[in-house]
Amino acid sequence: MRGAGALALALLACGGGPASDDDTSDPPDADVPVDAAPDAFNPFNWEWDLPAGFPTPLVPDTNPMNEAKVEAGRRLFYDTRLSGNETFSCASCHEQARAFTENRLTSIGSTGQIHPRNSMSLANVAYLGRYTWASSFLATLEQQAAIPIFGFEPVELGMRGMEAILLERLAAEPIYVALFAEAFPDDAEPISVNNVVKALAAFQRTMISGRSPFDRWQREGDQAAVSESAKRGFTLFNSEKAECFHCHNGFNFQDVVRWEGKPQPELRFHNTGLYNIDGLGGYPIPNRGIYEATLNPSDMGRFRAPTLRNIAVTAPYFHDGSAATLDDVIDHYAAAGRTVTTPAEYAGDGSMNPYKSAFIIGFTLSAQERADLKAFLEALTDDEFLTDPKFSNPWP
Numbered sequence: 428m429r430g431a432g433a434l435a436l437a438l439l440a441c442g443g444g445p446a447s448d449d450d451t452s453d454p455p456d457a458d459v460p461v462d463a464a465p466d467a468f469n470p471f472n473w474e475w476d477l478p479a480g481f482p483t484p485l486v487p488d489t490n491p492m493n494e495a496k497v498e499a500g501r502r503l504f505y506d507t508r509l510s511g512n513e514t515f516s517c518a519s520c521h522e523q524a525r526a527f528t529e530n531r532l533t534s535i536g537s538t539g540q541i542h543p544r545n546s547m548s549l550a551n552v553a554y555l556g557r558y559t560w561a562s563s564f565l566a567t568l569e570q571q572a573a574i575p576i577f578g579f580e581p582v583e584l585g586m587r588g589m590e591a592i593l594l595e596r597l598a599a600e601p602i603y604v605a606l607f608a609e610a611f612p613d614d615a616e617p618i619s620v621n622n623v624v625k626a627l628a629a630f631q632r633t634m635i636s637g638r639s640p641f642d643r644w645q646r647e648g649d650q651a652a653v654s655e656s657a658k659r660g661f662t663l664f665n666s667e668k669a670e671c672f673h674c675h676n677g678f679n680f681q682d683v684v685r686w687e688g689k690p691q692p693e694l695r696f697h698n699t700g701l702y703n704i705d706g707l708g709g710y711p712i713p714n715r716g717i718y719e720a721t722l723n724p725s726d727m728g729r730f731r732a733p734t735l736r737n738i739a740v741t742a743p744y745f746h747d748g749s750a751a752t753l754d755d756v757i758d759h760y761a762a763a764g765r766t767v768t769t770p771a772e773y774a775g776d777g778s779m780n781p782y783k784s785a786f787i788i789g790f791t792l793s794a795q796e797r798a799d800l801k802a803f804l805e806a807l808t809d810d811e812f813l814t815d816p817k818f819s820n821p822w823p
Contacts, residue, residue, distance in 0.1 A: 478637030479646040481678060482686035484553035486632065490569060490625045496610035498821075499603065500630025503623060505820040508596040509576055510537040511585035517575065517627070518820065520546040520583075524813050526737035527634065532748030536582040543581070543713050545748045550636040550736050550812065556683040556692040560730045560746045561716045563694045568628035576623075590620050597623070636736050636812035637678070641803070653806045660803025663796055669760070673786045680735035680807070696729035697784045700764025700777035701745060708782045711773055714747055727782050739805045740813065753801055763789030 473492035475483060486492055503509060504517045515537035521527035527549035534542040544560050552558070558565040565571045575583040577590075586593050597603045598618050607617035610626060641661070643652035665672045674697055675681055682695045696717050702710045708727050713719065716729040730746050744750040750759060759765045764778030764787060778789070792800070812818070 475635075477635065478642055480642075481635065481637050482554075482689070484632055484635075485685060485687050487567060487569060490628060492629055492632070493610060495606050496626050496629045497633055498630075499606040499610050500626035500628070501818070502602065502606070502821055503627050504630055505822055508600075509584050509586065509593065509623075511587075511589055512537055515584055517584075521549055523815075523818055525740050526550045526636065526809075526813060528741040530742070532743055534583075537585045538582050540582050542583075544746045545743070547733055548737060548741055549631055549634050550809075551679050551734060552634060553632040554679055554684045554686055556685040557694060557731060561696065561719065563696075563717065568631050569624055572624045572627040572631070573620075593623070594618055594620065634812075634818060636809040638811045639736070639807050639809040641806040642809075644806075654802055656799045657802040657806040659796075660799035660801065660806075663800050664803055668790050669800070670786045670788065670790075671760075674732040674784070675735050681732045683731065696726070696731055698728040698730075698780060698782045699745075699759070700780045700783040700787050701747075701749065701759070702728060702767060702773060703764070703775035703777045703780040704767075704773055706775060706779075708780045709775075725782055728780065729782070735804065736807050737809055737812065739808050753804060754797075757792070757797060757800065760787065761790055761792060763787050 473486070477483070490496075504521075507513045507516045509516055519537075520529050520534045522529055527546075529546050531545060533545045536542060547560065552568060556566065557563055558568070558571040565574075576586045576593075577584075579585075579587045597607075603618060607622060607626075611617040611622050614622065637646075640652045641657070643649040644658075663669050664675075674695075677684060683692045685692050698708075698716070704711060708724070710716065710718075710728040715727055718724070718726040718729065738744075739753065742750075742752060744753075744756050749765075750756045759777075762778055764776065764780060764783060766776045766778070767773045777783070778787075
C-alpha cells in the first residue's frame, strides 16, 4: 500500500485516474475515484453501537452501510482468495488479537516480498482523515482498500492483472452470491471489483474500539476501572513535561481525525528523530516519510501519528518496527530522539535531526513516573475489541 504504482492501479480499479501514493497535495477532481470522493459524505441509515462519547463516523453517500455489505466485507477480509496465489488474506497482516496489527518489524506480502513498513492498527480507521504511514492523498477507506489487493510496489495480496480471476473465484462461492446481491441490490452485476472494495471498507468502518478500562474511567465514570498509577500516567501524558498529547490527542489519541459534521482536518505529519543518518536529517531509503513524494527537505522523516488505542498489544513500534517495547519508545522520547550505532549505514544522533518536531524535546522520568505512564498506556487495551466475534474469522 506504499508505492505510487500501487495507488495508480488501485484508482484504476475504482474507476479513477492515476496518482502518487504519497502525494501531499490534494489531487484534481478528475483524479478522485467517483465512489470515494472525500467530500461526498451524507448522513446514512445505519445504527452504530458506539462507545460512550464517540462521534458518528463519516460514510460516503456512494457506499451506504448495510448488514449484508458489512458481512461480505468481513468474509473478504479473511478470504485467501483475495491473493494471487491464494495464500494470504487481509487478516494475514492484521490480526484481531493484536488490534489488527502483526508481530513483525515490517510486513511480508503474499509472494514473500519484505515490505519497508509494518501494518498499522485498524482500530477506529473509520475516523481517520488520511490513511497509511505517509500519504496525504488517501482520504477514504474506499481509496485505500483496493491498494493491498491490486498494488504492486510492494506486492501485498498480488492480484494485479487478475481482476477477472478474482471475480470468478468470488462468484463461485454461494455465500458471496447471496451477500453481494443483498448488499448491492441496484447493481446488475453485484460482484464487481468496485463492490469488493466497498464491502471491505464498510466492514473496516465497524472496527471501533473504545471500551478499554480507560474509557470506563473517563467516559463512564467508573473510578475503579483503572489504577491510581494509570491515572497519574494520564496526567503525565497530558503534561508539558512529556508532551505526548500534542500528536496523540482526542478520543482516538491521534491527530488528523474526522467524523460526521467535522470539517476536513488539517494534515499533520511528524518527524520524531528516529534517524539522522547523514548528520543532515536523512532517513533511510525508502522510509523517508512524505519526503518521498514532495522532495521538500523539511518533509524528511515525517510520518502520520498512529492511534495509541490498544498500544500495549501492537508491538513492535514505529513505521519500521525499530522499537520492540513500550520502554524502548519511552526511552526514545525521553532522549529527544534516538542515537543509532548499528548498522553503520543507519548510524546517527536523531536528537540532532534538524527536521525533528518541536515537541520532541526530551524529559527525565523517575521509576514511578515511567511505571505510571506505562500503566496508562496499558489501560488503553480494549479486550472486548480484541475478541469480539463480529470482527473474527467467519469461515469454517
